[in-house]
Amino acid sequence: MTAGIQRACLWSGPLFVAVFFGGILAAGWLPPPAADMSADEIAQMYRSHVDGIRTGALLIAMAGFFQGVWAALMSRQLKRIEGDRPLFTYMQLGAGCVGILVVVFPSFAFAAAAYDPGRDPEITAALHQFGFLCLVGMGFPAILQCVAVGMAVLSDPRENKVFPRWTGYANLWVAFAFGPGPFILYFHTGAVAWNGFATFWIPANVFGAWFGLWFYMLRRAIESEAAEDAMAELSDVELQVRRG
Amino acid sequence: MTLTQTPRDARSNRPAAFPGEPGLWFFLFADMTLFACLFGVVVYIRDDQPEVFAPSQAALSQTLGLVNTLLLLTGSLLVALGVNALRGGPGRVDRMFAGGIACGAAFLGVKVLEWGHAIADGHTASTNDFFSAYYMLTGIHLAHVTIGLGVLIAMYRNVRSPNVRRNLVEGGACYWHLVDLLWVVLFPLVYLMPAG
Numbered sequence: 001m002t003a004g005i006q007r008a009c010l011w012s013g014p015l016f017v018a019v020f021f022g023g024i025l026a027a028g029w030l031p032p033p034a035a036d037m038s039a040d041e042i043a044q045m046y047r048s049h050v051d052g053i054r055t056g057a058l059l060i061a062m063a064g065f066f067q068g069v070w071a072a073l074m075s076r077q078l079k080r081i082e083g084d085r086p087l088f089t090y091m092q093l094g095a096g097c098v099g100i101l102v103v104v105f106p107s108f109a110f111a112a113a114a115y116d117p118g119r120d121p122e123i124t125a126a127l128h129q130f131g132f133l134c135l136v137g138m139g140f141p142a143i144l145q146c147v148a149v150g151m152a153v154l155s156d157p158r159e160n161k162v163f164p165r166w167t168g169y170a171n172l173w174v175a176f177a178f179g180p181g182p183f184i185l186y187f188h189t190g191a192v193a194w195n196g197f198a199t200f201w202i203p204a205n206v207f208g209a210w211f212g213l214w215f216y217m218l219r220r221a222i223e224s225e226a227a228e229d230a231m232a233e234l235s236d237v238e239l240q241v242r243r244g
Numbered sequence: 245m246t247l248t249q250t251p252r253d254a255r256s257n258r259p260a261a262f263p264g265e266p267g268l269w270f271f272l273f274a275d276m277t278l279f280a281c282l283f284g285v286v287v288y289i290r291d292d293q294p295e296v297f298a299p300s301q302a303a304l305s306q307t308l309g310l311v312n313t314l315l316l317l318t319g320s321l322l323v324a325l326g327v328n329a330l331r332g333g334p335g336r337v338d339r340m341f342a343g344g345i346a347c348g349a350a351f352l353g354v355k356v357l358e359w360g361h362a363i364a365d366g367h368t369a370s371t372n373d374f375f376s377a378y379y380m381l382t383g384i385h386l387a388h389v390t391i392g393l394g395v396l397i398a399m400y401r402n403v404r405s406p407n408v409r410r411n412l413v414e415g416g417a418c419y420w421h422l423v424d425l426l427w428v429v430l431f432p433l434v435y436l437m438p439a440g
Contacts, residue, residue: 166267173274179387180282183380186369190292191285192376198285202278 003226012069020063027056035193043121061107071096088152095144106131146175264415298439300374319347
């Protein structure tokens, strides 16, 4: 019955990616600005791109909306595995909700920094750095989300699995691939700075692949649920026919 | 052999099977790819800043690194012997796994000692690019070891219970070998590779 609504919710994933990266592009932050910019350079960047950065902050915040839908849809499908005693379902949902903050906090910081770009450059720089450190570095909610989904998939006792088992392992790997992110706190240049190879480019690509993976998993699960419902309905009809 | 037949292992002539399960091997290869990228970061730092790399590397304890290498190799051997014992080989599987757990725990202890020494000498993650990469790589590897210890403990409990799960034991053993394999590349790369 709800398969149609679920199919619609499924598009929240690609929409999130589009709106989120749209925001990053609007702000002119792909590739991301260098992590070792001086306060004056940062302030200058905000003064010359004020409208783009404001629009970017707005879009990044808006992307959080789609994350909520996405996490709810995954919870719905995980609950098919766990039934009425869910644990990993709640873990994923909780982590997904906190994951919204990881996107919304930076957008607030960018918005505040761009609100009055003429102020003391040190203040603009601090807000800008707060935003980037949070956005690129604090991947822990996403890590927990992947672990919860991975564990739920691997614990599926059903004959017809809701998700193929390899997707469980794939989720566990994504959790590891987000691992280098928090190390941006220690670097201002090089491969592990917030614009670096290990902490931006690897996780950013894995992030995209992660959404592709979940899209595949969820689409498959929604269709299998619809098929199961149809079968159940059919056997109900058969039963009634036999009873006369 | 026709296409409908299950392929058979060339040496044992048993039906061919993935150790653990196929999905696990997606994880194992993906993780190796990830580490290959991170190893690339170390090589980049070496070529980019040889004047930072050489003295920083010299400050690491090669001895403790070697001890940890031997601990992991021994642990891997014990786990492999344990799986072999489970298939009818000599020895007791639970004792082998307990030995593997002891090796893993000792690795953690040595790593804490090593980090403690490095920090006491004033080499922290903020010191320079070499030490940042060192703490990042050994830290992510340590997370693998810690998770591996949990897996080994689950394997140990499982083989002492009446219903042994082949997937868990074989898959867990493969993961433990991965942890070993990654370290066997990490150790020469970070501790021994000459600069420039």
